[in-house]
Amino acid sequence: MSIMIDSEKCIGCGRCAEVCPGNLIAMDGKAYMKYPKDCWGCTSCIKECSAGAVKFFLGADMGGMGSLVHTRQQGDILTWVMECPDGSVKEIHINRKESNRY
Amino acid sequence: MELQKLSTDVLIIGGGTAGCYAAITIGEHSPDTKVLICEKANIRRSGCLAAGVNALNAYITDGQTPQDYVDYARKDAEGIVRGDLLLTMSEKLNAVTEHLERLGLVILKDEKGKYVTRGKRNLKINGENIKPLLADAVYSMKNVTVLNHVNMTDFSVSENRIKGAFGFNVRKEIFYSITAKAVIICTGGAAGLYQPNNTGFSRHKMWYPPFNTGAGYAMGIRAGAEMTTFEMRFIALRCKDTIAPTGTLAQGVSAKQINAQGEVYEDKYGLTTSQRVHGTVMENINGRGPCYLKTEGITSEQDDALLRAYLNMSPSQTIKWLESGKMPSQQNVEIEGTEPYIVGGHTASGYWVDTDRETTIHGLFAAGDVAGGCPQKYVTGALAEGSIAAQSALRYIDSHDFSGISDEEISRHFWEAEKFLDRDNAPFDCEQLEEAMQTVMDRYAGGIRTNYRYNEKQLAAANERISQIEKLAETLCADDMHELMSIYELRERLTVCKSLIAHLAARKETRWHSFAENLDYPERDDENYLCYINSRLENGRIRIIRRRPVKEDEHYEHNDRQ
Ligand SMILES: Cc1cc2nc3c(=O)[nH]c(=O)nc-3n(C[C@H](O)[C@H](O)[C@H](O)COP(=O)(O)OP(=O)(O)OC[C@H]3O[C@@H](n4cnc5c(N)ncnc54)[C@H](O)[C@@H]3O)c2cc1C
Ligand code: SF4
Ligand code: SF4
Numbered sequence: 001m002s003i004m005i006d007s008e009k010c011i012g013c014g015r016c017a018e019v020c021p022g023n024l025i026a027m028d029g030k031a032y033m034k035y036p037k038d039c040w041g042c043t044s045c046i047k048e049c050s051a052g053a054v055k056f057f058l059g060a061d062m063g064g065m066g067s068l069v070h071t072r073q074q075g076d077i078l079t080w081v082m083e084c085p086d087g088s089v090k091e092i093h094i095n096r097k098e099s100n101r102y
Numbered sequence: 103m104e105l106q107k108l109s110t111d112v113l114i115i116g117g118g119t120a121g122c123y124a125a126i127t128i129g130e131h132s133p134d135t136k137v138l139i140c141e142k143a144n145i146r147r148s149g150c151l152a153a154g155v156n157a158l159n160a161y162i163t164d165g166q167t168p169q170d171y172v173d174y175a176r177k178d179a180e181g182i183v184r185g186d187l188l189l190t191m192s193e194k195l196n197a198v199t200e201h202l203e204r205l206g207l208v209i210l211k212d213e214k215g216k217y218v219t220r221g222k223r224n225l226k227i228n229g230e231n232i233k234p235l236l237a238d239a240v241y242s243m244k245n246v247t248v249l250n251h252v253n254m255t256d257f258s259v260s261e262n263r264i265k266g267a268f269g270f271n272v273r274k275e276i277f278y279s280i281t282a283k284a285v286i287i288c289t290g291g292a293a294g295l296y297q298p299n300n301t302g303f304s305r306h307k308m309w310y311p312p313f314n315t316g317a318g319y320a321m322g323i324r325a326g327a328e329m330t331t332f333e334m335r336f337i338a339l340r341c342k343d344t345i346a347p348t349g350t351l352a353q354g355v356s357a358k359q360i361n362a363q364g365e366v367y368e369d370k371y372g373l374t375t376s377q378r379v380h381g382t383v384m385e386n387i388n389g390r391g392p393c394y395l396k397t398e399g400i401t402s403e404q405d406d407a408l409l410r411a412y413l414n415m416s417p418s419q420t421i422k423w424l425e426s427g428k429m430p431s432q433q434n435v436e437i438e439g440t441e442p443y444i445v446g447g448h449t450a451s452g453y454w455v456d457t458d459r460e461t462t463i464h465g466l467f468a469a470g471d472v473a474g475g476c477p478q479k480y481v482t483g484a485l486a487e488g489s490i491a492a493q494s495a496l497r498y499i500d501s502h503d504f505s506g507i508s509d510e511e512i513s514r515h516f517w518e519a520e521k522f523l524d525r526d527n528a529p530f531d532c533e534q535l536e537e538a539m540q541t542v543m544d545r546y547a548g549g550i551r552t553n554y555r556y557n558e559k560q561l562a563a564a565n566e567r568i569s570q571i572e573k574l575a576e577t578l579c580a581d582d583m584h585e586l587m588s589i590y591e592l593r594e595r596l597t598v599c600k601s602l603i604a605h606l607a608a609r610k611e612t613r614w615h616s617f618a619e620n621l622d623y624p625e626r627d628d629e630n631y632l633c634y635i636n637s638r639l640e641n642g643r644i645r646i647i648r649r650r651p652v653k654e655d656e657h658y659e660h661n662d663r664q
Binding site: 020021044059100 | 302422
């Protein structure tokens with residue numbers, strides 16, 4: 001599992017590179033994933049990107065099927081957006097003020 | 103590299119859970135004390151809490167007492183715990199929880215405003231943003247300075263007293279020499295010692311952060327600090343492939359561990375943390391694998407709640423469910439044991455500390471996963487220890503001033519790092535040597551491949567190979583500061599591996615299946631081994647020290663250190 005950065009969408013704010021716990025993302029005007037195989041999959045970078053440019057995927061070696069996931073935030077609502085290879089899109093909205101049920 | 107010299111009253115190494123909380127504690131209790139946090143990443147999302155956590159695993163619920171928590175942890179560790187450390191931690195669990203809530207953590211409450219509990223010791227939360235909340239609290243403290251992207255590598259110690267530490271920036275060519283009156287080490291545990299479950303592209307999809315490389319242990323070992331119980335490795339039982347936590351399934355929807363034939367097997371092997379792993383290993387060995395958590399038949403509302411809960415702590419698992427098109431209600435969740443880690447917050451490995459969390463080096467305190475003797479700490483326990491260590495450091499600096507670091511020592515550490523940058527054309531790269539180390543540990547020191555088992559002959563072979571790789575690591579070269587960090591991480595892991603092997607060899611019994619399963623000594627031996635196995639590096643050799651159990655009515659002090 002790792003991330004991809006859409007350079008068309010990236011506005012070069014540098015926040016993803018700043019927060020990655022493994023210092024894996026570098027900046028060259030725009031952000032790029034410098035060490036794809038070292039990603040822990042924590043999704044910190046994805047939640048930090050207000051442009052929705054960082055996309056997360058599961059590696060084929062762990063059963064990934066090619067969906068790309070990014071997030072969108074509005075107030076307390078964090079929306080996880082999953083773009084599937086067949087073109088369909090799934091969304092899950094999480095209220096950050098609500099606890100897990102389990 | 104450029105050399106920068108800094109000084110601070112208290113230096114905190116590692117701005118994770120324990121480190122941030124130690125800084126907050128000093129900020130609140132002693133606003134004139136200068137605190138510096140050096141963090142290799144950025145405290146906003148660094149360490150174990152990066153993705154978020156699913157619950158607070160350590161809380162004293164109604165009807166339970168701190169002593170009950172001590173008893174539980176002692177039983178789970180088959181007796182090898184420090185009663186004094188567990189009790190002083192347990193007594194603080196509820197206060198730090200309430201503090202977390204004041205900082206903004208969402209904790210589930212009932213209509214009467216009381217926390218809703220999960221089992222005897224857990225609270226339900228939304229833990230997705232727990233780390234940014236702690237980071238914000240740190241930044242609100244006027245006396246705390248944070249240096250992000252600074253990787254610390256060595257302590258400065260003379261006459262067994264801390265003077266400061268060395269490190270470098272992982273992005274800019276800056277080497278730091280930092281003097282401090284006291285140091286709190288909070289670098290977490292060690293992952294990446296053994297070959298992981300996923301060995302290819304997703305090699306870093308492991309449970310414990312691959313960026314916690316055991317730096318704190320290695321720095322302490324090299325400086326002659328005493329370490330304890332490394333042989334009690336932690337192996338997590340996790341969802342296959344995603345290595346996501348299973349507690350939410352086990353506790354949330356009461357999913358039982360079943361084998362391929364659908365039989366519940368957990369009762370057969372016992373319910374301690376190591377027995378649960380062992381049971382799963384045994385079912386596989388005996389041809390009844392794979393093993394699962396039985397989720398088939400749960401409701402679609404439960405499916406939905408699980409999808410959400412996992413997004414808040416381990417998003418890969420939610421994506422896996424969605425991509426496969428099979429929800430947990432339709433398909434049981436396959437489980438497997440991870441590779442072994444050294445983590446003092448789950449098991450008891452780490453620095454040998456006194457009740458006040460001072461290590462055997464004067465003025466060096468330890469908290470969180472890096473500190474030993476006190477398992478089942480989890481998030482709240484790491485916070486509790488962070489606050490205890492901070493209070494102790496404050497008392498210490500009352501009567502201890504700076505003792506400067508000599509230019510000769512600075513220059514030695516500076517050139518040790520610079521040589522990797524100056525050199526080019528090395529036969530090996532860091533990745534190759536890391537793979538070599540993980541393969542050796544996997545095959546000869548009880549990794550996944552040998553079902554976590556080992557014997558003395560294998561350990562001796564492991565020791566020999568790791569020593570050779572240590573020498574090869576000295577020939578590496580680094581093109582930039584990130585590569586320099588990778589080289590230091592490898593060296594730290596190798597140092598930890600050697601101590602670990604010595605500990606595994608020293609406990610000539612099998613007290614915990616899987617965690618420390620010695621095939622030459624398959625039985626538990628209370629007569630000889632109801633004691634701590636400690637170690638110290640002396641003149642380049644690891645000396646094993648056995649110590650008697652410490653109970654909770656005792657205030658333990660180091661009375662035989664230099
Ligand atoms: C994936 C995961 C899920 C968990 N879920 C739960 C849960 O649901 N509930 C619960 O109660 N507990 C949970 N735990 C356990 C709990 O999170 C940890 O025990 C606790 O956070 C450890 O705190 P720490 O401060 O010791 O380590 P960390 O928080 O990891 O902090 C260590 C810090 O040191 C930094 N560092 C490391 N090396 C260096 C160096 N050389 N120089 C400078 N900085 C360095 C790291 O970047 C990191 O920021 C979980 C742990 C993990 C890994
Ligand atoms: S956070 Fe998003 S917009 Fe900012 S640099 Fe990273 S990818 Fe680009
Ligand atoms: S998912 Fe986590 S580890 Fe991977 S690049 Fe993003 S922030 Fe870094």
